[in-house]
């Protein structure tokens with residue numbers, strides 16, 4: 001079932017063109033020049049209930065602008081935007097009941113009151129019943145170690161705890177859709193893993209629809225099934241991570257430890273199509289090859305003609321490699 005529909009969505013910002021220095025700033029005051037910049041440029045996609053989608057792009061690609069339009073903070077310049085049948089910027093009161101939002105760089109908690117009191121305020125704002133409120137807290141408590149910090153004010157807790165508290169705050173009213181803008185930014189490995197596990201749990205147990213922006217690519221593999229890649233406001237790729245790997249990740253790496261070095265082996269390997277010897281140190285050889293042109297089996301056969309193999313490992317292309325290739329296309 002479709003929950004988010006974006007069609008030919010565009011958001012333009014008017015940006016000042018200033019010459020450098022104080023002189024330029026003064027000149028701009030009297031004869032200001034402006035240019036229209038399409039931060040989001042005619043994009044279209046749909047997202048179904050329960051999908052977890054990574055919305056990726058370089059700095060300035062247009063991710064936050066899209067999220068701000070989806071959450072109703074920004075009005076689109078043109079195009080259509082419907083979430084659960086609602087136009088976010090037009091029906092904001094009704095819409096906020098449907099969604100949860102976490103901006104990694106900003107908190108929705110009250111800084112000077114205990115986290116628990118912030119939760120209670122949100123309970124009143126959203127009109128959440130006692131039963132639902134208590135159930136949510138007990139559901140999330142263990143996974144997010146809530147008891148460690150729930151009675152402390154937000155300004156006294158760590159960044160990781162703050163992110164956990166913000167996640168809970170965004171979920172108390174049981175939203176069907178969760179927007180996460182860099183939910184693991186600045187966190188240590190342990191906190192990142194806890195947050196990733198928790199988001200996956202929401203997807204699996206509550207069937208929450210998730211749209212996530214991140215620069216930490218490990219978030220994607222652990223949480224998302226699909227990725228949308230944007231660049232300069234336009235969509236470069238929209239599809240599953242699996243398909244992206246099949247389509248873009250042709251190069252695999254093979255690390256082999258052999259019994260003895262044999263010049264004939266290197267000559268044999270160099271004759272294999274698409275194979276490059278990346279490094280060779282004593283009895284360790286690393287090579288890359290195009291998996292559509294040659295199989296790892298064929299390469300291994302070449303090795304065992306000349307020597308014994310002690311150890312072998314195959315490195316799959318990382319999401320980073322894939323994104324780099326997508327930008328080049």
Ligand SMILES: Nc1ncnc2c1ncn2[C@@H]1O[C@H](COP(=O)(O)OP(=O)(O)OP(=O)(O)O)[C@@H](O)[C@H]1O
Pocket residue numbers: 013014015037038039057058059060061062063064065066
């Ligand atoms: N309020 C604004 N006024 C003018 N230009 C803006 C405004 N907000 C964003 N932009 C411009 O729109 C473009 C897209 O910005 P956006 O913040 O959406 O990028 P992003 O993909 O979220 O980047 P990042 O990863 O750095 O957060 C940038 O060129 C930015 O300068």
